[in-house]
Amino acid sequence: MSIALEINGETLQVEAEADTPLLWVLRDELKMTGSKFGCGIAQCGACTVHADGQPIRSCSTPIEALAGVKITTIEGLGGEHALQAAWVKHDVPQCGYCQSGQIMAAAALLAKTPRPTDADIDAAMTGNVCRCGAYQRIRAAIKDAAATLSA
Amino acid sequence: MNIQTKLSGDRTGLAPTRRDLVVGAVVTGSALLVGCSPMDLLSLGAKKLDFGAFGPFIKIGADGAVTLISKHIEFGQGTHAGLAAIVAEELDADWSTVKVEQSAANIKVYGNLLMGAQGTGGSTAIANSWMQLRKAGAGARAMFVNAASAKWAVPAAEISVKSGVVSHPSGKSATFADLLADAGKITPPSEPVLKDPKTFTLIGTQSVRRKDSQVKSDGTAVYTQDIHMPDMLTAMVAHAPLFGAKVKSFDDSEALKVKGVVQVFKVSSGVAVVAQNTWAAKKGRDALKVTWDDAKAEKRSTAEIVEEYKKISAAREGSKPFDVHGDVATGFNGDLTNFGFDFPYLSHASMEPLNCVAQVDGQKVKLTYGCQGTTMDQTAVGMALGVLPGAVEIETLFAGGSFGRRASPSAEYVVECALIAKKIGGFRPVKLVWDREDDMTGGRYRPMVRHDVSIKVGADGYPAAWRHTVVTQSVMKGVPMPQGKFDASAVEGALGSPYLKATPVVDGHVALADSPVPVLWWRSVGATHTAFVMEHVIDQLAAKAKIDPVDYRRALYKKAGADRHLAVLELAIEKSGWGSALPAGTARGIAVHESFGSVVAQVAEVTMKDGEPRVGRIVCAVDCGIAISPDQVAAQMEGGIAYGLSAALFGAITLKDGTVEQRNFDGYRVLRHNEAPTVETYIVPSGANPTGAGEPGTPVIAPAVANALLVLTGKATASLPFVKA
Numbered sequence: 001m002s003i004a005l006e007i008n009g010e011t012l013q014v015e016a017e018a019d020t021p022l023l024w025v026l027r028d029e030l031k032m033t034g035s036k037f038g039c040g041i042a043q044c045g046a047c048t049v050h051a052d053g054q055p056i057r058s059c060s061t062p063i064e065a066l067a068g069v070k071i072t073t074i075e076g077l078g079g080e081h082a083l084q085a086a087w088v089k090h091d092v093p094q095c096g097y098c099q100s101g102q103i104m105a106a107a108a109l110l111a112k113t114p115r116p117t118d119a120d121i122d123a124a125m126t127g128n129v130c131r132c133g134a135y136q137r138i139r140a141a142i143k144d145a146a147a148t149l150s151a
Numbered sequence: 152m153n154i155q156t157k158l159s160g161d162r163t164g165l166a167p168t169r170r171d172l173v174v175g176a177v178v179t180g181s182a183l184l185v186g187c188s189p190m191d192l193l194s195l196g197a198k199k200l201d202f203g204a205f206g207p208f209i210k211i212g213a214d215g216a217v218t219l220i221s222k223h224i225e226f227g228q229g230t231h232a233g234l235a236a237i238v239a240e241e242l243d244a245d246w247s248t249v250k251v252e253q254s255a256a257n258i259k260v261y262g263n264l265l266m267g268a269q270g271t272g273g274s275t276a277i278a279n280s281w282m283q284l285r286k287a288g289a290g291a292r293a294m295f296v297n298a299a300s301a302k303w304a305v306p307a308a309e310i311s312v313k314s315g316v317v318s319h320p321s322g323k324s325a326t327f328a329d330l331l332a333d334a335g336k337i338t339p340p341s342e343p344v345l346k347d348p349k350t351f352t353l354i355g356t357q358s359v360r361r362k363d364s365q366v367k368s369d370g371t372a373v374y375t376q377d378i379h380m381p382d383m384l385t386a387m388v389a390h391a392p393l394f395g396a397k398v399k400s401f402d403d404s405e406a407l408k409v410k411g412v413v414q415v416f417k418v419s420s421g422v423a424v425v426a427q428n429t430w431a432a433k434k435g436r437d438a439l440k441v442t443w444d445d446a447k448a449e450k451r452s453t454a455e456i457v458e459e460y461k462k463i464s465a466a467r468e469g470s471k472p473f474d475v476h477g478d479v480a481t482g483f484n485g486d487l488t489n490f491g492f493d494f495p496y497l498s499h500a501s502m503e504p505l506n507c508v509a510q511v512d513g514q515k516v517k518l519t520y521g522c523q524g525t526t527m528d529q530t531a532v533g534m535a536l537g538v539l540p541g542a543v544e545i546e547t548l549f550a551g552g553s554f555g556r557r558a559s560p561s562a563e564y565v566v567e568c569a570l571i572a573k574k575i576g577g578f579r580p581v582k583l584v585w586d587r588e589d590d591m592t593g594g595r596y597r598p599m600v601r602h603d604v605s606i607k608v609g610a611d612g613y614p615a616a617w618r619h620t621v622v623t624q625s626v627m628k629g630v631p632m633p634q635g636k637f638d639a640s641a642v643e644g645a646l647g648s649p650y651l652k653a654t655p656v657v658d659g660h661v662a663l664a665d666s667p668v669p670v671l672w673w674r675s676v677g678a679t680h681t682a683f684v685m686e687h688v689i690d691q692l693a694a695k696a697k698i699d700p701v702d703y704r705r706a707l708y709k710k711a712g713a714d715r716h717l718a719v720l721e722l723a724i725e726k727s728g729w730g731s732a733l734p735a736g737t738a739r740g741i742a743v744h745e746s747f748g749s750v751v752a753q754v755a756e757v758t759m760k761d762g763e764p765r766v767g768r769i770v771c772a773v774d775c776g777i778a779i780s781p782d783q784v785a786a787q788m789e790g791g792i793a794y795g796l797s798a799a800l801f802g803a804i805t806l807k808d809g810t811v812e813q814r815n816f817d818g819y820r821v822l823r824h825n826e827a828p829t830v831e832t833y834i835v836p837s838g839a840n841p842t843g844a845g846e847p848g849t850p851v852i853a854p855a856v857a858n859a860l861l862v863l864t865g866k867a868t869a870s871l872p873f874v875k876a
Contacts, residue, residue, distance in 0.1 A: 016430075017410060017430070017431075020430045021430065024428065024429050024430040027376075027377075027429070028379075028385075028428040028429055028430070029428070031379055032370075033370070033373075033376070033377035033379075034369070034370020034371070035370070036374075036376065036502070036503070036551070037376055037429075037504070037584075037586075038502050038503070038504070038587065039587045039815050039816050040586055040587055040815075041587075041815055041816075041817065043815060043816035043817050044502070044587075044816050046502060073370070074369065074370035075369075075370055077369070079365075079368075079369040079371075084365075084368045084369055087364060087367075087368035088364040088365050088368055091360055091361045091364050091782060091783070091786065092364065092368070093227075093361070093363065093364055093367035093368060094227030094228070094229070094786060094790055095226050095227030095501070095502060095503070095549070095550065095551045095552040095553075096227070096363065096366075096367030096368075096372050096549065096551070097374060097501075097502040097503045097551025097552060098502045098551075099367050099368055100370045103368060121824065122824055122825040125824040126823045126824045126825045127823075128823075128824070129502070129816060129821055129823060130502070130793075131500060131501055131502050131552050131554075131794065131797075131821065132227045132502075132552060132790045132793075132794075133789055133790040133791075133792065133793020133794055133797075133822065133827070134786075134789070134790065135793060135822075135823075135824050135827035136789060136827060136828075136829055136830060137786070137789070138824070139824070139827075
């Protein structure tokens with residue numbers, strides 16, 4: 001099918017099968033490879049993007065469900081977002097593969113909850129696995145970015 | 152890979168031994184040529200490398216910026232930053248502008264000096280590079296100093312270098328960029344003068360930070376999965392559902408109807424579906440009908456293997472001694488205290504499932520991927536394609552984790568990709584994608600292990616005689632490395648333990664079982680189970696003797712002369728507030744273990760929540776020699792602990808009639824944000840050469856938690872994981 005997707009503020013016309021998950025359209029068709037493939041069944045969060053501001057797992061969201069939805073990916077965050085600066089400041093990434101998803105989940109959290117508690121962070125981030133175990137640095141970086149954004 | 156016994160035995164000996172150089176001779180088998188070293192054989196076909204004036208490890212641009220050429224992959228462990236800092240320190244480069252690039256595959260130039268082959272593993276990246284890169288940096292510095300000396304007609308000894316600027320007390324000064332052309336013509340001294348580590352200004356400071364955090368935070372870091380090349384195809388393979396099964400026949404009629412599927416064919420590991428993109432490859436594979444020949448497949452269930460290991464252990468069937476000393480004949484007379492432990496298969500479960508990009512055209516082979524076992528992969532692919540190993544060109548990318556998984560001696564996923572690319576031919580790029588299910592059910596697990604320990608306790612409460620039997624599959628089976636009398640990697644950590652050294656009578660044996668289930672080194676290898684057994688046994692003996700477990704360890708370490716163990720123990724005790732009051736329902740546990748040349752002590756504070764252990768604060772003390780980047784050593788302790796804790800709490804790959812029961816993260820539970828501990832890392836000040844950091848933090852946490860649970864619940868732990876599915 002041919003479908004118009006609104007990604008990072010641009011409307012992009014995509015040719016793909018209707019059941020194709022957004023992740024594979026982003027990665028294979030649009031060559032936007034920041035969102036990662038980790039599990040394919042919405043269990044690890046590496047593919048997290050925003051749909052109308054809500055964090056979704058793009059590996060399990062077929063494009064046919066996304067007409068008229070505003071999608072934001074890690075590429076749309078700009079590279080200088082307060083979260084990304086905090087990630088660099090704390091040297092959060094190790095292998096780095098999950099970090100796009102972690103940052104997108106955190107960005108959705110901060111948009112809704114500018115000063116998250118530990119419980120808020122647990123609730124928002126528990127779907128995002130990091131096998132390198134950067135969890136405590138991610139938590140510190142989220143709090144740091146929250147302070148920057150609220151200042 | 153398994154080299155820590157060498158490291159432990161000779162922490163300063165970084166030169167490869169004759170035995171190391173035999174690595175790979177086995178794989179070339181009867182093709183051994185008289186008069187050629189194995190390194191010569193494995194580099195056959197290699198292109199001559201064209202590196203610049205500063206040698207194979209250092210490039211300096213026209214702007215004076217220094218680039219380290221890393222022979223080691225970066226997959227999280229912080230090696231790129233550590234290696235770059237070694238060069239920057241000796242060269243007195245401007246650290247803020249130092250960059251890192253990945254080297255080519257070339258065993259002779261870029262071999263791991265502790266392995267005798269190119270590759271990353273065994274927590275050796277920093278340790279084996281330490282003197283090599285210090286010399287490279289110091290040599291380049293001498294070139295700049297000598298160039299300035301000639302240009303300014305002043306003695307070289309009066310010249311200093313700081314942050315990429317060469318200067319003389321007369322006021323003359325020039326940047327690396329200014330002196331680049333002149334310095335490039337100078338022959339570096341063969342034995343450049345190295346700094347006294349006491350004068351280091353970069354190494355050991357908080358300035359040594361990662362060089363890749365920005366690209367790993369904005370989505371631009373490139374992993375294998377991200378590779379797109381013109382005309383590239385994507386392949387997925389239908390793998391056998393049982394280990395040891397083979398393709399009998401297949402029906403590809405439905406698969407070929409899937410839009411985007413280009414070709415379907417049999418490869419040695421299954422049936423390959425080659426398509427225009429990943430989703431088409433996956434749908435094509437789903438539509439494939441394969442009949443498997445499972446005559447030689449593993450069809451047992453986990454419980455049967457556990458029982459088999461128990462039997463082998465009890466009978467010591469086919470076992471070999473790994474540590475036998477003292478009067479074994481009479482030492483065990485009288486009452487014995489017995490312990491038994493069972494450990495499951497574990498999946499590495501890196502975030503990036505296995506993948507590879509290959510291009511093949513006759514003798515021309517190029518691989519682009521997160522390559523860990525460089526020479527092993529070149530050799531395996533060379534043999535599969537009938538190409539000289541050195542001619543297999545490799546471009547190494549970041550990998551989304553590995554924890555040992557990408558260093559597979561059979562290089563099965565790399566060979567699979569290369570064979571598909573050969574069939575496609577014409578140097579057309581083929582990306583092989585394993586999905587999570589392929590990755591998790593594909594074997595190469597941390598092996599299952601059984602330990603039986605029988606101890607005769609002396610009148611003083613300390614072990615007088617220690618009998619120890621280990622049963623496991625060998626990760627070294629079929630590995631082209633020198634095989635000793637027994638597989639040391641199966642018992643490392645029991646072998647060499649200060650507790651056994653302090654015990655007058657020891658009878659330690661290891662028996663190796665076999666199975667079609669392939670096994671592999673998994674972050675910290677043998678220590679993943681030996682540390683648990685040694686450390687949990689010690690706390691149970693201490694409890695029986697009514698001695699504080701810290702005092703119990705102190706006595707044994709003193710007896711064994713284990714000074715480094717004592718030092719990390721004391722540091723962890725001091726920082727954790729051992730013995731001070733804790734909230735009701737919380738208990739502390741301690742464990743200490745040496746692996747990969749480093750010694751780590753951890754104190755874990757544990758509570759029970761919803762019937763599961765929950766770990767809060769962890770104090771970690773580490774002696775890893777000189778810590779080049781204290782922050783990255785801390786990151787490796789944090790990450791190593793999370794990895795070890797995840798496995799200890801939840802990790803288990805189980806078989807039902809041979810079929811792996813965990814296929815994805817829904818079945819194979821891993822540690823998540825809400826379960827993550829807070830780790831405080833303290834580094835023992837040291838002037839010794841650096842030892843491992845990537846692995847030594849991992850094996851210590853499970854016994855620390857078990858020892859806390861012993862206090863909290865009064866119950867010992869006889870099998871992992873703590874939380875049963």
